[in-house]
Amino acid sequence: MEYSEKVLDHFANPRNVGEISDADGVGTVGNPTCGDMTTVYIRVKDGRITDIKFKTFGCAAAIATASMTTELALGKTLDEALAIGRNDVADALDGLPPVKMHCSNLAADALHAAIEECMAK
C-alpha cells in the first residue's frame, strides 16, 4: 500500500486544522469500518462557506482527505459544497489505496452533516 505525494503532504501538513467556537454548522462522523472519527466546523455568510476547520482521529488517509475536503469546500456555496463527494476528494489527492477508500467518506460525510445542521438552523 502506498500513498501519493499529495496524500503525504496533506497528512504531514494538514490545512485548516482546528475548531470554530461559534460555528454555523458542526458535523461529526465516525468511521464504522475501523472506529475513527472526523469533525468539521463551518462558518457561513450569504450562503457561502467563509471559514472551515476540522479535527480527525484516524489514519493518514483520513487526515489527508479531511484536509483536502476543507480546501475544496472553502469559498463554495452550501449547494456546491454538498455536491463534494468522496471521489472528488480522492481524485484531488491523486487517488487513495483501495483499502483506504472508506476513509474518504469520513470527511465528506462530516462536511455534509455540518452543512445540514447549518441549513436546519
Place this chain on the structure above:
Amino acid sequence: MKRIYLDHAATTAVDREVVQTMMPYFTETYGNASSLHSFGRDARNALDASRQTVADALGAHANEIIFTSGGTESDNLALKGVGKGHIITSSIEHPAILRTCKYLEDHGCDVTYVPVDSYGMVDPGDVESAITDDTTLISVMHANNEVGTIQPIGKIGSIAKDHGILFHTDAVQSFGKTEIDVQRMNIDLLSVSSHKVYGPKGVGALYIRKGVEIEPLLHGGGHEMGMRASTENIPGIVGFAKAASLAIERSEQDTRHLTGLRDMLIAGVMDSIDDVTLNGHPTERLPNNANLRFAFVEGESLLLHLDMKGIAVSTGSACSSASLDPSHVLLALGLAPEDIHGSIRFTLGRENTESEISYVLEVLPEIVGKLRAISPLAER
C-alpha cells in the same frame, strides 16, 4: 536522513559473521546432503553440526531437531502433525497457530482458546481446567510477539506432563532472548525461526521430543528423518545455526543491552508525554519489547510520522491492518478499540544505540503533540 530500525520482532538484519559463515555453502560446499559422494558428505557434515548446535541451544538432542522453512511451517507441522480430538491454545497466539487451529476445527477438532489477563498473561489454572478426556495437545506461546509478555510455560509444561498431554510452544520471539530448556520446561514440541535472531529468512526448526509421533506435512524423499521431505537448505541451516550459537554466546550481554535501551525508552516516553500506558506485563516481558499506547492518536499516523523521521516501528491499529480489524492480542488484553488505535510497538535489537533512543525521545513528543492537536478526542 539517518534511519533507525525498531521493528526487530518483525525481522532482523543478518549478522555479518553469519553471512560469512554461509558463503562457502553456496559455491563450494554445495552438495546435496543425501548424496553419497564427497560433495554430499561435506553437506551432510555441515547439516549434522548445525543440528547439534540448534539442539544445544534448546537443551535437546540433535535427533530431536527438524529443520523447516520457518516459524510458520514449524507451527503448522506441530499442530497438524499431532493435534487431534481436543486442542488447548491461548487467545493471543500468532496467526500461524490461530489460523492452523481454525483449519483443524474445520477438520473435526475442538479447540479451546484460553483467555489472558490485562497484562497478556495466561493463567496455567485455566489451561488445566480446560483439559478434557479428548485433549491431545496444549499449545501456548513462550513470549508474545506484540506485547512481549513471557508466559509461564514451565508450569503449563508440567500440567501437560501430569495429564499425559503433549505440550507445544511457539518460541519464535523468545529464542535467543530468554532462556529455553526443553527438559526443565517439559516441552514436547517447540518452534523457532532464524530470521528473528539475526539469521537468514526461510529457515526455522521444530524440536520434537524423542518418542513423539508426528504426521509430516511434506512427503517425498525421506529427508529430516522422514519428517520433512525436501532437499535441505544447507546455507540457510548453517546460517541459522551460526546465528543461534551467537545468540546463546551473547545472551547475557544482549539482554543487558536491550533491557537498558528498553527501559530508557519507556521511562523517557512516560516523562515527556502525558497519557501514555505500557501494554503488556511490567516485568515478565521480553528485554527488547516496549509496546506503548498513546491516548487520542491513531497508530498508522504515528507510524508514518516516525517513518518520515527515519524511525521504523509497528502498530496494532485497525487502520494499518489489511482487514481493518484491531490487533487480536490487544483486544484479548481487554483494551477498547480506540485505545488499540494508539498502540505502537518498538522492538529493539543488538545494533541499536543509546543515541538512537535519544533521537526517538527527541522527535516523539512533537509528533504526538501534533496528532493530538488534530484529534477530536484529545481533551481541550
